[in-house]
Amino acid sequence: xKAFGYATTSPSNKLAPFPFERREPRPEDVVIEIxxxxxxHSDIHTAREEWGxxxxxxxxxxxxxGRVSAVGGKVTKYKAGDLVGVGCMVDSCRHCASCYDGLExxxxxxxxATYDSEDKIGGTPHEFTLGGYADRITVDQHFVLRIPExxxxxxxxxxxxxxxxxxxxxxxxxxxxxxxxGVIGLGGLGHMGVKFAHAMGAHVVMVTTSPExxxxxxxxxxxxxxxxxxxxAMEKAAGTFDFLLNTIPVGHDTDPYMNLLKRDGTMVIVGxxxxxTHTNGVPFIFKRRSMAGSLIGGIAETQEMLDFxxxxxxxxxxxxxxxxxxxxxYDRTVAGDVHYRFVIDMATLHDTART
Ligand code: NAP
Ligand code: ZN
Ligand code: ZN
Numbered sequence: 001x002k003a004f005g006y007a008t009t010s011p012s013n014k015l016a017p018f019p020f021e022r023r024e025p026r027p028e029d030v031v032i033e034i035x036x037x038x039x040x041h042s043d044i045h046t047a048r049e050e051w052g053x054x055x056x057x058x059x060x061x062x063x064x065x066g067r068v069s070a071v072g073g074k075v076t077k078y079k080a081g082d083l084v085g086v087g088c089m090v091d092s093c094r095h096c097a098s099c100y101d102g103l104e105x106x107x108x109x110x111x112x113a114t115y116d117s118e119d120k121i122g123g124t125p126h127e128f129t130l131g132g133y134a135d136r137i138t139v140d141q142h143f144v145l146r147i148p149e150x151x152x153x154x155x156x157x158x159x160x161x162x163x164x165x166x167x168x169x170x171x172x173x174x175x176x177x178x179x180x181x182g183v184i185g186l187g188g189l190g191h192m193g194v195k196f197a198h199a200m201g202a203h204v205v206m207v208t209t210s211p212e213x214x215x216x217x218x219x220x221x222x223x224x225x226x227x228x229x230x231x232x233a234m235e236k237a238a239g240t241f242d243f244l245l246n247t248i249p250v251g252h253d254t255d256p257y258m259n260l261l262k263r264d265g266t267m268v269i270v271g272x273x274x275x276x277t278h279t280n281g282v283p284f285i286f287k288r289r290s291m292a293g294s295l296i297g298g299i300a301e302t303q304e305m306l307d308f309x310x311x312x313x314x315x316x317x318x319x320x321x322x323x324x325x326x327x328x329x330y331d332r333t334v335a336g337d338v339h340y341r342f343v344i345d346m347a348t349l350h351d352t353a354r355t
Contacts, residue, residue, distance in 0.1 A: 005134025021125035027074035038063030038158035061132030087160035148310025155315035166193035168297030177201030191340035258283035322348035
């Protein structure tokens with residue numbers, strides 16, 4: 001099946017128009033005409049090969065929302081016209097202990113990511129998966145999510161990654177009313193962390209390097225703002241947090257943040273997929289604190305998160321961009337110059353290609 005998207009061909013090249021093939025639907029497949037796709041910082045890390053091993057040409061995009069245009073003969077969950085989404089995964093083994101528990105993101109045989117992942121099923125046109133900066137995608141129904149129709153579909157797109165990556169650890173560590181919860185880093189993930197922690201009834205503190213983001217954080221649902229560069233304020237807040245959600249996208253000194261936790265508190269790292277530069281044992285030992293990590297969320301939990309958003313009317317704060325402006329949007333994301341997620345309007349994809 002013909003498809004058209006944007007790809008980059010090297011770590012330093014810009015994204016540019018790219019015609020390619022998608023697989024025809026197999027019996028369990030859903031074909032989705034993509035309406036919107038969010039720009040996650042992971043797209044940029046991978047496009048620029050900051051995590052190593054990117055396969056080019058590379059089509060990014062794993063915050064996909066669209067409408068079903070065709071389904072295979074055995075598809076029971078969806079029909080043409082349904083509003084659906086696809087997040088970071090398009091396949092997993094389905095029979096390991098993690099898959100059995102509905103935690104496909106921890107598949108012991110390795111899940112297939114929506115982009116730049118070895119496609120383990122024969123008959124697909126590409127060895128490595130190609131993501132959602134494109135007009136359509138073919139995905140097994142198990143990995144397709146239903147988007148509540150009351151949500152703005154463009155603003156719902158980043159829920160598929162930024163949303164579930166923040167919702168899942170807040171749920172797993174049982175964030176609840178009365179707890180003091182810090183969200184570190186006000187970007188795409190962080191702004192959703194604030195909204196979810198607030199909706200779950202916690203007292204939410206935005207921990208940010210950017211004082212100018214304070215007013216915005218409060219509008220998102222933060223009760224307080226803590227400037228992480230202000231050593232005196234950080235010292236004053238030491239030992240006061242039950243839980244910290246750390247979305248900093250690079251390696252960093254974790255001690256100042258660990259010191260914020262109460263006895264038995266936990267800080268969950270979701271951003272830094274690289275060495276943490278300085279991590280002293282003292283903050284762990286003296287207050288029995290923990291540091292943990294968390295990867296997106298399983299398919300069932302992603303649907304639970306979307307339904308939660310439908311009930312609570314939660315969507316992302318987005319800035320829509322035309323496909324031709326995607327390279328500028330990358331630079332602005334890295335510079336922290338977006339409130340808080342860019343979403344590509346796929347209606348601009350073909351217009352751009354013809355000019
Ligand atoms: P983003 O929009 O760029 O936001 C990151 C925020 O972190 C920035 O806005 C900034 O907030 C803060 N920050 C940036 N550099 C910093 C530094 N050197 N020190 C302290 N704070 C810094 O990124 P995102 O899309 O939210 O993604 C965040 C990270 O999560 C990325 O690395 C991404 O790859 C990763 N990710 C992980 C998963 C997972 O499953 N674990 C899923 C999706 C994404 P302030 O200005 O408020 O300080
Ligand atoms: Zn992502
Ligand atoms: Zn598995």
